[in-house]
Amino acid sequence: MSRRVKLKSWLPLIIVSLVFAAVVIDMDLMRMLLEGLFPGEKEVIYPRANLLVLLREHMLLVLISSVAATIIGVGVGILVTRPAGRDYLNLVNDVSSLAQTIPPVAVLALAVPFIGFGFKPTILALFLYSILPIIRNTISGLEAVSADLLEAARGMGMTRSQTLVKVELPLALRVIMAGIRTSVVINVGTATVGAVVGAGGLGTPIISGLVRDNPAFVLEGAIAAALLAFILDQYLARAEQSLATTYGTKTD
Amino acid sequence: MIELRNITKKYGEFTAVHNVSFSVETGEVCVLIGPSGCGKSTTLKLINRMLEPTNGEVFIDGTSVYNLKPELLRRKIGYVIQYVGLFPHMTVADNIGVVPRLLSWDKTVIAERVDELLDLMEMNPLTYRDKYPSELSGGEAQRIGVARALADDPPLLLMDEPFGAVDPLNREILQTEFVKIQRTLKKTVVFVTHDLDEAIRVADRIVIMREGEIVQNDTPEAVLATPKNKFVHDFVGSDRALKRLSRFSVAEVMRDPVAIRMGDLIEKDLASVKRKKGIRYVWVCDEHDKLRGWLDVRLLEEGCGIEEALTEIKTSHMAVNRDSTLREALSRMLGEGVKVVPVVDGEVRLVGEINLADIEKVTEEVEAQWKE
Numbered sequence: 001m002s003r004r005v006k007l008k009s010w011l012p013l014i015i016v017s018l019v020f021a022a023v024v025i026d027m028d029l030m031r032m033l034l035e036g037l038f039p040g041e042k043e044v045i046y047p048r049a050n051l052l053v054l055l056r057e058h059m060l061l062v063l064i065s066s067v068a069a070t071i072i073g074v075g076v077g078i079l080v081t082r083p084a085g086r087d088y089l090n091l092v093n094d095v096s097s098l099a100q101t102i103p104p105v106a107v108l109a110l111a112v113p114f115i116g117f118g119f120k121p122t123i124l125a126l127f128l129y130s131i132l133p134i135i136r137n138t139i140s141g142l143e144a145v146s147a148d149l150l151e152a153a154r155g156m157g158m159t160r161s162q163t164l165v166k167v168e169l170p171l172a173l174r175v176i177m178a179g180i181r182t183s184v185v186i187n188v189g190t191a192t193v194g195a196v197v198g199a200g201g202l203g204t205p206i207i208s209g210l211v212r213d214n215p216a217f218v219l220e221g222a223i224a225a226a227l228l229a230f231i232l233d234q235y236l237a238r239a240e241q242s243l244a245t246t247y248g249t250k251t252d
Numbered sequence: 253m254i255e256l257r258n259i260t261k262k263y264g265e266f267t268a269v270h271n272v273s274f275s276v277e278t279g280e281v282c283v284l285i286g287p288s289g290c291g292k293s294t295t296l297k298l299i300n301r302m303l304e305p306t307n308g309e310v311f312i313d314g315t316s317v318y319n320l321k322p323e324l325l326r327r328k329i330g331y332v333i334q335y336v337g338l339f340p341h342m343t344v345a346d347n348i349g350v351v352p353r354l355l356s357w358d359k360t361v362i363a364e365r366v367d368e369l370l371d372l373m374e375m376n377p378l379t380y381r382d383k384y385p386s387e388l389s390g391g392e393a394q395r396i397g398v399a400r401a402l403a404d405d406p407p408l409l410l411m412d413e414p415f416g417a418v419d420p421l422n423r424e425i426l427q428t429e430f431v432k433i434q435r436t437l438k439k440t441v442v443f444v445t446h447d448l449d450e451a452i453r454v455a456d457r458i459v460i461m462r463e464g465e466i467v468q469n470d471t472p473e474a475v476l477a478t479p480k481n482k483f484v485h486d487f488v489g490s491d492r493a494l495k496r497l498s499r500f501s502v503a504e505v506m507r508d509p510v511a512i513r514m515g516d517l518i519e520k521d522l523a524s525v526k527r528k529k530g531i532r533y534v535w536v537c538d539e540h541d542k543l544r545g546w547l548d549v550r551l552l553e554e555g556c557g558i559e560e561a562l563t564e565i566k567t568s569h570m571a572v573n574r575d576s577t578l579r580e581a582l583s584r585m586l587g588e589g590v591k592v593v594p595v596v597d598g599e600v601r602l603v604g605e606i607n608l609a610d611i612e613k614v615t616e617e618v619e620a621q622w623k624e
Contacts, residue, residue, distance in 0.1 A: 152337025155302060155410075156351050156400075157327030170341045 013234050020227045024051045030223075034216045044216035046205035051224055058201035058228070061119070061191045065126035066184050073131045073183075074176060077138025078164065092135060100132040104190050108197050122194030122201075129190055130183035137179025141172030174243050181236040188229040192221065202228070253278050254299060254408065254440060259308035261294055261464075268294045270464040271308075276457070278407070279438040283451040286461035287487075292444045295461070296410055299442060300329045312408065327351055330401030330409040330439070334416040336393045338385040344370075344396055345381045351403045369399040372433065391422040398430070402437070409441045415450065427453050428575050431501075448488065452476070453498045453577065460484055472499060473618070493615055497579035500614055502572055506595045506604035511535040514544055535594050536562065541601040543571055543594055571596045574603055578614060581606050 023029050027050055034044035046054075079085040080092045104125040111121035145168050153163040169176075195203030202225040209217025255275040261268045269291040276282040284292040297303040299310055301322040310317045317325055338347050348369055349362045357365075367377040373395040385393055394415060401409060414430075415423045431454055434441065445451055451458050452472045460468045460475065468480040476492045479485040488495070512534055534547040545564035552561045571594045572581045584593050585608055592607040 146335075148333060148335040148337045149339060151302070152331070152333055152339075155300065155326060155331035155333065155337075157323045157325070157354055158350075159323050162354070167339055171339075 013231070013238075016227065016234075017231055020224075020231060023227070024055055024224065027051065030220060034219060037219070038216045041214060041216050043214070044220075046208055046217050046220055048208075049200075049204065051202075051220070054200065054202050054204055054221070055224060055228070057199070058188070058191055058203075058225070061122055061126060061194055061199060061201050062184065062187045065123050065130060065191075066180070066187055068123070069127050069131040069134055069183055069187075070180055072127075073134030073179070074138050077135050077142065077176075081139060081142045082160070089139070093139070096132040096135045099128045102128065104129050104193050105196070108193065112197055117198045119194075119199050121197055122191065122199035125193070126187050126190055130187050133179040133182040133186070134176070135179075137175050137182075138172065141175030141179075142168055144175065145171050174240055177236070177240045177243065181233060181240065184236060185229050185233045188225060188232060192225055253311075253313055254282075254442065255311040255314075256295070256298070257309050257311070259295070259298055259305045259310065261291070261298060261303060262306040267464055269298070269305075272461075272464070272466055273308075274459055274466060274469050276440055276442060278440050280456045281434060281441040281443055281454055282457045282459060283443045283445060283455035284459050284461060285445055285448065285451045286467075288446060289463075290461040291464040292446075292461050293412055296412055296442055296444050300326050300331060300410055302326075327354055327404065328406055328408070330404075330406040332397050332401045332409070332411040332414040334413040336385075336397040336417070338388075338393055338396055338400070340385050342384075343381065344383050344385070344388070347385065347396060348400045348403050350400060355404060365403060369402060372402075373399050374429075389422075390418050391426060394418055394422075394426055395429075398433075402439075407440055409439045411441060411443045413444055413446070416445070416447075423450070424580070428573070428577075430454060432575055449495060449498060452495050460487065477618075493619075494579060494582075496615065496618055497582060497611065498577045500578040501574070502576050502578065502581050502595050502606055503574040503604075505578060505610050505614055506574065506606045507610070509535050509594065509602050509605045511537050511602055512547070514538050533592065535602055535605065536564075537602050543596055543600060543602045546594075570594060571600070571602075572606070573598070578606075578611050582608075582611055 027045060030051070031045050034041075038044055076092055076096075080089040107125035107128055108121050111124050115121055115124070149167055149171070150163065153167045158166065191199075191201050192203030192206055194201050195207040202221045204221065205217040206221035206225075209215060209219075209221070253275060257273050259272045260270055272291075272295060274282075284295055286292050294303060298305050299312075299317070301317060339350070342350075345363070345366045348366045349357075352362045352365060366381065370377040370380055375392065375395060380388075380392070380396075385396070388396065394417075398414065401411075415426045418426060427450060434454070443451075443454060452475075455472050458468075458470060458472055458475050459466055462483055468475060468484050470478075470480075473496070475484065476488060476496050479488050510531055510533075514536055532549055534549060535543060536545045536547055538544050543565075545562055547558075548561045548563070552558075570584075570588060572584050574595050574597055581593060585591060591609075592605055594602055595604040595606055597603050
């Protein structure tokens with residue numbers, strides 16, 4: 001790929017990222033947009049916190065829950081594909097599918113009495129909701145490594161852990177990355193629900209707008225959350241692609 | 253030396269290998285052969301403990317293989333599998349360097365060894381070192397598979413249908429190369445195949461298996477000449493004489509060529525050509541001894557000019573390599589409808605000629621030997 005083509009494919013993403021940064025940092029832009037859309041409203045920008053603060057809270061929710069889901073999800077995926085853990089493969093598949101069928105709001109409602117309001121129940125809900133794609137992709141990525149390669153690795157004298165680290169994980173990495181990407185994108189959207197129990201984040205203006213019947217607040221949070229999800233998705237997708245090209249198996 | 257003593261491998265009620273004993277001398281190529289499900293691959297995998305036997309023991313140079321941890325044992329034994337098993341996320345150099353890295357060799361030593369092995373496989377290190385397996389042809393990948401198994405220069409090599417996944421043409425080339433490399437490396441090799449032609453070509457000793465037991469353990473010549481029972485007889489097939497030709501290389505039987513340089517093709521030198529009695533064709537080479545064509549001496553005698561008597565050829569169609577087998581030479585003769593073909597080396601230089609009568613003589617001699 002020539003440098004020019006590379007730049008061209010990156011350009012839209014860079015522009016969207018800059019627009020996002022501008023909207024978040026300079027609240028006047030958002031105000032102008034929302035005043036144009038909702039001329040009847042007295043107040044169009046959520047007054048209690050600016051977007052930068054909300055964004056930071058939101059990112060923190062996503063970061064903590066996604067990192068936890070990645071560590072646990074990949075770990076569980078590895079465990080159930082080892083000979084010792086294979087008996088639990090079906091069980092783990094079922095349980096993680098079940099976790100995703102429970103709506104995050106229900107998790108919040110159930111968790112609040114036990115662990116209180118705020119950050120913690122939100123993180124738990126996000127974690128449970130996003131672990132499925134990671135576990136599932138880790139399992140399918142590892143299972144897709146061909147038996148010949150495993151035989152070759154064993155026949156050359158690799159131990160089980162060497163086979164995992166040097167052969168299985170590098171080959172499954174791309175599929176695992178795809179799972180992480182899915183889960184991060186889901187989390188960015190779902191994290192807005194956290195505002196219901198006072199976790200802050202970009203959901204705060206949305207909930208407030210719904211309560212006060214102010215569509216401008218709703219849109220303020222929704223635009224920011226959507227842009228964030230889109231941008232993270234694109235960057236992670238590119239990271240995934242670059243993994244594939246370095247192995248000489250470019251799929252154009 | 254590898255020795256298997258009374259090896260039995262059971263899977264539940266099913267006996268895959270039953271009371272098998274044989275030994276492979278140092279430097280010998282032992283081929284395990286038989287129909288699918290005869291236990292040949294299982295037997296191979298019992299040697300480097302990819303599988304553990306239900307009964308019996310395996311010794312390498314007098315030491316039991318169970319004295320060592322399986323991983324450490326396997327690092328000392330080269331292993332080549334049917335589908336090559338090159339790691340797609342590693343370059344050719346990294347693939348070859350797997351075992352040296354497991355053994356914590358120094359990086360520069362590994363790099364040198366990789367280049368050395370690529371040279372041995374007649375693959376240019378500069379071209380291939382940094383390629384990924386997806387950029388290799390089947391034959392190239394298979395060569396890298398062999399190079400990888402040889403990385404630590406193990407005295408032992410286990411090969412499980414190593415050329416099974418390659419097309420017939422490339423398989424023959426790989427077999428020829430293997431025989432050539434083995435002649436210099438002198439590894440102790442256990443080689444599994446279901447292809448008898450391949451076995452006859454590469455083996456010093458053939459172990460024929462059926463339903464988990466050894467039916468016959470003999471030299472290739474003996475297997476062809478004196479099949480032990482009907483099973484071996486049928487397995488060998490009716491074209492035994494033809495198969496036997498795979499045991500001989502062209503270089504063993506070829507004669508010195510009668511040749512002339514392209515530049516000497518002027519009237520006065522042709523007199524010397526004509527005077528050679530009983531010769532019908534004279535090979536024509538360029539100044540680097542590369543084969544260019546042949547002269548039909550009879551046409552010259554009948555008074556034709558050089559242009560009419562000279563046939564220029566594409567060497568690839570006509571000539572056989574000195575490392576080819578007599579079987580290939582015979583097949584080339586039949587294919588081209590001639591009784592003599594030129595023999596060339598790797599650089600297409602003329603090194604000899606081989607004719608039908610000489611091949612016939614070899615068959616007769618071998619036949620006579622076994623009748624005694």
